[in-house]
Amino acid sequence: MLNYSILIEHWDMYTQGFANTLKASVLALIGSLAIGTVMAVFRIAPIRPLNWIGAAYVEFIRNIPLILIVFVFFVGLPAIGIRFDSFTAGTLGLTVYTAAFIAEVIRAGILSVPKGQMEAARSSGLTYLQAMWYIILPQAIKIVIPPMGNQFINLVKNSSVLGVIAGLDLMYFGDLISSETFVTFDVYIFVAIFYLLLTIPLSLGVGALERRLARSR
Amino acid sequence: MDFIGAYAPAHLKFLLEGFAVTLKVAFISILFSFAIGIVIGVLRYSRIPFVSHILAIGVETIRNLPLLLIIFFTYFALPEIGFKLDKFYAAILALVIFESAMLSEIVRSGLNSIEKGQIEAARSSGLTYTQTLWHIVLPQALRRMVPPIVGQFISLLKDTSLAVVIALPELMNHAQIINGRNVNYVIPIFLLVAIMYFIVNYSLSLISRRLEHKHL
């Protein structure tokens, strides 16, 4: 059976890690929603250079490993004088990475709103940005909520890379406990349970939303 | 920043050696994940009582865990219960466990996307359930699954970099060894490594897009 005394003795480390994992995930979600929305609008705005910026960002970031981006923030940027602590560097890396995926989700959502609506809004006197903000985005959001939920689940899982740069998250503390106690199996099982506490409810929520959306269609 | 020093021929060769390991690990992993993913996906689609429930629990658990944790698990925790693997196989096993779960979901939703009418028609024309699945449903579903499967392969290729934590001599590990020599190499090396991943992954996504247009 599992060695619960490890969980009890190191309870503070587990909970501190859990709190930081949650914090990093939420902060990165907010940041990547902002960047992702901007990039999605860039990609479909009727301005060529913006399209290029949006496409370059999304395609480049999506095709390189997250850990590389995190390393860039942690040890790359300090080489040119920009320094963040490990938690911040990790969270920024997560934000930049996740934003590329969120941009794609939002773009798909916007494109799913019939084109005629934009034209109608524009011809009734709204600017492009107004039409986007008041007419298109609210409709797109409904469609993108389930895939956005999936991105958030990925974000929580991906936040474990903070452990590699001593980012004080759940993975870091779990790893620390295991190398201090020489116990690996049980320590990691407890880490897994903490992650599942975050991701399983999210998964169930996304599933329920998807089913509701499928019915309402 | 020292681009010239960072891009010394010996460094480039060292990075390519690392990339060869990355590609090898990714390729072996995708082969096994694909096979296992199809089996699990089909079994779950077939709704065999008990079996599909157990599989559902397994797949959902793995899909909701970080891959990094699974890598630590196969490498550090399995030996504790007597299952010993070197880092190459531990990395592959972790990737196969994780990606099989991901791919099985792609397979399952691909199968679910085939209209039920086709299955009924095939059954009423005298085919057994297995025949219908094998000859009618699976071939069509597989074609629809090509883009998400390629997407998953791209993820897998990127995720291989996480094996840097168990010092698997892949691309990230070799990049970090070079970076350790001189701070001024760090940005040029990271840039080059990013471009290496990008070229392979972007080519894959272009191929996948072309296939998508062909079939839909």
Place this chain on the structure above:
Amino acid sequence: MKLKNIWRKMMGLGLVAMLSATALVGCSSETTTGSKENETKKTEKQASESTLDKIKERGKFVVGVKYDLNLFGLKNPQTGEVEGFDIDIAKGLAKKILGDENKIELKEVTSKTRIPMLNNGEIDAIIATMTITEERKKEVDFSDVYFMAGQSLLVKKDSNINGIADVNKKGVTVLTAKGSTSAQNIRAKAPEATVLEFENYAEAFTALKAGQGDALTTDNALLFGMAKQDPNFRVVDETFSEEPYGIAVRKGDKELLDVINEYLKEIKANGEYDKIYEKWIGEKPKQ
């Protein structure tokens, strides 16, 4: 095709286990007869299980060493060769066991991976700046001390940190590697400092260079290597622990351990040890 290999290995392991079980049973019944012939058979059989014989059989000594520590075990990306004090000791051992110092296979270990790798059977021995501790003796068997180090601090040239007292303050960040004795020592001796632990020393040193901490702590022997690599850093004079390094083998690998200890005695007697020491550390060992 790779999985087949795994299966083969697992089947092999199963077979090995079964064989050793039957061999043991066989032996115990044979010893009851007490004849000389059976005695020799028994030792032969037991020898065929030992790591030393496995090394001889495959003609290669597989050693876990560090790849990220200047002076002790460092992979040179220019040549692809791993070089250092530990590597020379490993080569000398290969020569002693197999008669050729090139009959050796080096595998990268970190402070965290080395014990699992040894117990996995991935490597035959650990020669990786490993401190002999009571805790670790429960996991592995150690040879005699082959290097005496002491824990210290690596800091920026212009830093005002000169000893353990200067880091035992709130707001000071000390970096080290996971699974090392240095991490436990610094926590005990500087409880006020923030300690961040990385996967290995290379990552920790990269983080220090990136300004992610005020000092890096581990054994002075390793710190000298880092300071040599990057002259922007210096090692503080004070040491605050004794770190005797030993070569680790799997528990119960007595034959291999005896050969290792014999080898260490030999090179200490014939001056070979002093030569290796001077080659890497740059001075004669203190007696």
